[in-house]
Amino acid sequence: MKVLIIGSGGREHALAWKIAQSAAVKNVYLAPGNGGTAGEQKCENLPDCTTAEAALAFARSKGIDLTVVGPEEPLAQGIVDRFRAAGLAIVGPAQRESALEASKDYAKAFMQRFGVRTAASRSFCDYKQAQAYVQSYLTTQSSVVIKADGLAAGKGVIIAEDLSTAQSALLSLMSVEATGSDAGKTVVIEEFLAGTEVSVLAAVSIVPGKAGVIVPFIAARDHKRRFDGGQGPNTGGMGAIAPVPDFSQAAYDDFLHAILEPTVYGMQQEGMDYRGFIFFGLMIQENRCYLLEYNVRLGDPETQTVLPLLESDMVSLCSAILDGSLATFPLVWKAGAVCTVVAVADGYPGPYRRGELITLEREKLIHTGAIPFMAGTYTKNGNLYTNGGRVCAVSAWDSSPQGAREKAYSGITAVNFTGMQYRTDIGAY
């Protein structure tokens, strides 16, 4: 069997690593892949394959049996629609369903329509009205959350505690000149929710006319802020732990009842054909879950944390998603915990240097049992170089969360490049 994976991040490296373990898989191709996937067993990078057209042409000519899409951009641009139209098996939602991530306004309207518990919000496309609304809102509330409607690579959410911050957020998100894209035109203004965050990734098989199902994976906690103690700017994710020690059974039951079940119902009512993965970004307040957002894909770095806990075969899981048998698929998880620490380039999430030589002390990695998943990297003449802000994630399993943390932190010292930085408190809370 030949599998094609779309994307180039750490999540895609973890997907490739897991998919390559399937006995049925002979080749894994990555479009375009990264410096880590280049050396993974059974894997081959397609560096020139960076568009949906190129991926489709490759899948046709190579006789690809299964395609899995990692990131949100190709999903929002309709790569799944193209593959489906060509009769090719692909895991991921079509363009219409991808609006659950690509448009926060659409997602909030969906949540409100079907009673998925979420922060109260209003959407605006008129700057003056939005400004008047935040001004009156902040006379009674101490903070407000302002979100760009479209995909904004994690930069579209501003939490404002005063009027001038809120006003400059509105200006930067709503002026097309400032954002250079449609992402800035509509904003969602919502109530600020305090609490602890949890990410639940899940497999989705909702097919019109069939009994649909969403099967949650083990919950994970991403650490989004750049610095220890949750300080500093938001990033794509500095590390994660799974399972989440403080995500109680009561909170999980509430998630099923208040968020997952109405989502399944809503998708069916809307006649969606959704065969892929979904990511529930949750805020938990005293065992009550609120949905901050849907992502229509797996999370990064949560995937690097959760997949090493998955015992089940990934290709069989993908087949069950596609053929409608997910409800009876035996999803088996390893006991214990996985901690993932992300090494980033100095300066990230601001400007940073690329092209630094990366060395990996393989012996040390083998000794700790830690798995390196590469992100922003490339290979040249057999060497590995940095090529992005998030460079490498190291994931380690242990029977206890504390042991997983220790192994991940020991593993990350096997990775070296000039300017390398990481948080020291991943999984500590």
Ligand code: AMP
């Ligand atoms: P989102 O892209 O909607 O997940 O937002 C990114 C991050 O902003 C989340 O992970 C939260 O840390 C924060 N956030 C988003 N919405 C809210 C909210 N209503 N209240 C508090 N924090 C929020």
Ligand code: GLY
């Ligand atoms: N870890 C958050 C995300 O993948 O969007």
